[in-house]
Amino acid sequence: MTADSGSRRVHAELALVAVTVVWGSTFVVVKSALVEISTFLFLTLRFSLAAIVLLVIYRRKLRKRALGPALIAGTILFIAYVFQTTGLELTTPSKSAFLTGLSIPAVPLLNSLVYRVKPRLLDLAGIGIATCGMVLLTVPAGGFALAGLGLNRGDLLSFLCALTFALHIVLIGHFSKIHGFETLAAGQIATAAVWGLLTFWFAEPLRFKLSIDVAAAVLLTGLLATALAFTTQAWAQQYTSSPRAALIFALEPPVAWLTSWALTGERLANRGKIGAGLILAGILLVELTRNKVDTDEPLQVRADDKV
Numbered sequence: 001m002t003a004d005s006g007s008r009r010v011h012a013e014l015a016l017v018a019v020t021v022v023w024g025s026t027f028v029v030v031k032s033a034l035v036e037i038s039t040f041l042f043l044t045l046r047f048s049l050a051a052i053v054l055l056v057i058y059r060r061k062l063r064k065r066a067l068g069p070a071l072i073a074g075t076i077l078f079i080a081y082v083f084q085t086t087g088l089e090l091t092t093p094s095k096s097a098f099l100t101g102l103s104i105p106a107v108p109l110l111n112s113l114v115y116r117v118k119p120r121l122l123d124l125a126g127i128g129i130a131t132c133g134m135v136l137l138t139v140p141a142g143g144f145a146l147a148g149l150g151l152n153r154g155d156l157l158s159f160l161c162a163l164t165f166a167l168h169i170v171l172i173g174h175f176s177k178i179h180g181f182e183t184l185a186a187g188q189i190a191t192a193a194v195w196g197l198l199t200f201w202f203a204e205p206l207r208f209k210l211s212i213d214v215a216a217a218v219l220l221t222g223l224l225a226t227a228l229a230f231t232t233q234a235w236a237q238q239y240t241s242s243p244r245a246a247l248i249f250a251l252e253p254p255v256a257w258l259t260s261w262a263l264t265g266e267r268l269a270n271r272g273k274i275g276a277g278l279i280l281a282g283i284l285l286v287e288l289t290r291n292k293v294d295t296d297e298p299l300q301v302r303a304d305d306k307v
Contacts, residue, residue, distance in 0.1 A: 008239045009239045009240050011239075012235070012236035012237070012238070012239035012240045013236070013240050013244065013248060015232050015235070015236045016232070016233065016236045016237075016240070016245055016248045016249070017248055017251065018232070019229045019232050019233055019236075020248055020249055020251045020252050020255060021251070021255050022224050022225050022228070022229050023225055023229060023249075023252050023255075024251065024252040024253070024254070024255025024256040024258075024259060025255060025256070025259040026217075026220060026221055026224075026225045027256040027259065027260065028256075028259055028260050028263050029213075029216065029217045029220055029221070030042075030217055030221060032213050032217070033213045033214045033216070033217030033218075035213075036207070036208070036209040036211050036213065036214050037207060037208050037209065037214050038200070038204050038205065038206055038207040038208065039085045039204065040085075040196065040199060040200035040203045040204055041200045041206060041207070041208060042214075042217070042218070043081055043085070043192075043196050043200070044193065044196030044197055044200045045218045045222070046218055046221045046222045046225075046226055047078075047189055047192040047193035047196050047222075047226060048193040048196065048197070048222075049218060049219070049222030049223065049226075049227075050189045050193070050222045050223065050226035050227035050230075051186070051189045051190040051192075051193040053222075053223065053227045054185060054186035054189055054190070054227050054231065055186050055190060057186075058182040058183070058185070058186045061182040061183065062182065062183045062186065062187070063179065063180075063182075063183045065179065066175070066179035066180070066183035066184055066187065067183065067187055069171070069175040069178075069179060069184060069187075070175075070183055070184050070186070070187020070188045070190075070191060071187065071188075071191050072171065073168060073171050073172060073175065073184065073187075073188040073191075074187060074188035074189065074190065074191025074192045074195070075191055075192075075195065076164055076167055076168045076171060077168050077188055077191075077192050077230075078191070078192040078195040078196065079164050080161055080164035080165045080168055081192075083157045083158070083160045083161035083164055084100060084157075084158070084161040084165075086154075086157050087099075087154045087155070087156075087157030087158035087160075087161055088154070088158070090153055090154025090157065099155060099158035099159045099161070099162055100158055100161050100162050100165070101131070101134040101162070101250070101253065102131075102159065102162040102163075103161075103162040103163070103165040103166040103169070103246065103249075104127055104130055104131055104134065104246050104247065104249070104250050105127050105128070105131050106162055106163055106166035106246075107127075107166045107169050107170060107242050107243050107245075107246035108123060108124060108127060108242075108243040108246070109166075110163075110166050110167060110170045111170050111173075111241075111242045111243055114170060114174070119243050122285065122286055123241075123243050123244065123247070123286055125282075125285060125286075126247055126282040126283065126285040126286035127243065127246070127247055127282065128282070129278050129279075129281055129282035129285065130247055130250040130278065130279045130281075130282030130283065131250075131282075132275075132278055133250070133274075133275040133276065133277065133278030133279035133280075133281070133282065134250060134253065134275065134279065135275065136271045136272060136274050136275030136278065166246065169237075169242050169245055169246050169249075170242045172184070172233060172234055172237050172242075173237040173241065173242035173245065174242075176234045176235070176237045176238045177237075177238050180238070181231060181234035181235040181238065184234045185230055185231040185233075185234040185235075186231075188230065188234075189226060189227065189230055233245075244286060247282060247283055247286060248283060250279045250282070250283065251279060251280070251283065253276075253279070254276040254279060254280070257272070257276070
């Protein structure tokens with residue numbers, strides 16, 4: 001691995017950490033806003049604002065050959081959000097968080113199936129440790145209540161959400177290496193916005209009250225957690241592997257708790273603190289033991305880079 005490629009990967013992974021911090025820190029803001037606006041309408045406004053901004057910024061860099069992949073990625077992204085929000089309404093928050101967190105171990109499995117390449121053992125070890133941390137962080141001390149041991153429809157939707165998010169990470173990792181990030185970022189967000197516009201008016205009862213909380217949530221999530229975050233993800237995954245990206249995204253629950261603690265005083269039980277520590281340990285295990293080029297998937301060359 002050359003020094004230049006190593007530096008790009010470090011910068012890319014630090015950018016993904018920043019993205020995870022943005023996503024994790026918006027939970028409290030969104031939760032407050034959803035009291036006054038229905039979920040699908042909120043998602044539609046969020047994606048629409050982000051799409052307008054990205055299409056204006058990248059209007060001269062859009063490439064027709066990347067529109068198909070952007071359409072696929074955007075559709076998968078929207079479906080993941082639908083599974084997540086609908087599932088959360090039908091199951092407990094702890095079960096939803098845990099099942100959604102299964103996207104972490106799902107990514108290397110999907111990546112191996114797509115590219116027929118085995119992930120590094122250290123990557124699997126780090127993912128396993130982080131997954132254990134996710135269990136401690138999201139599942140209450142008594143486990144799932146006896147009455148809730150069986151899986152219901154909300155649990156199934158949350159599990160499908162995990163698989164869909166994992167697929168999205170793998171697709172972005174693949175397509176960004178071929179087409180670059182500009183069209184992919186703008187196109188997928190525009191696709192999600194269109195799906196939102198087509199479904200928000202019948203998917204659930206409309207609820208909307210214009211307030212500072214709603215306006216702030218739409219602006220923050222639209223500009224930072226969507227336009228900036230998904231553009232950064234598409235750029236960064238050109239230089240790092242999909243399993244490593246999924247592992248970094250495991251930081252989202254600890255960041256969400258720290259934000260909630262800072263803004264609302266929410267306390268975390270000792271098992272939750274241990275879980276957050278295990279997630280960090282899993283990431284550090286992988287990051288601090290890199291000694292060779294990772295080849296999670298075949299090297300791709302962007303069409304724009306060909307001479």
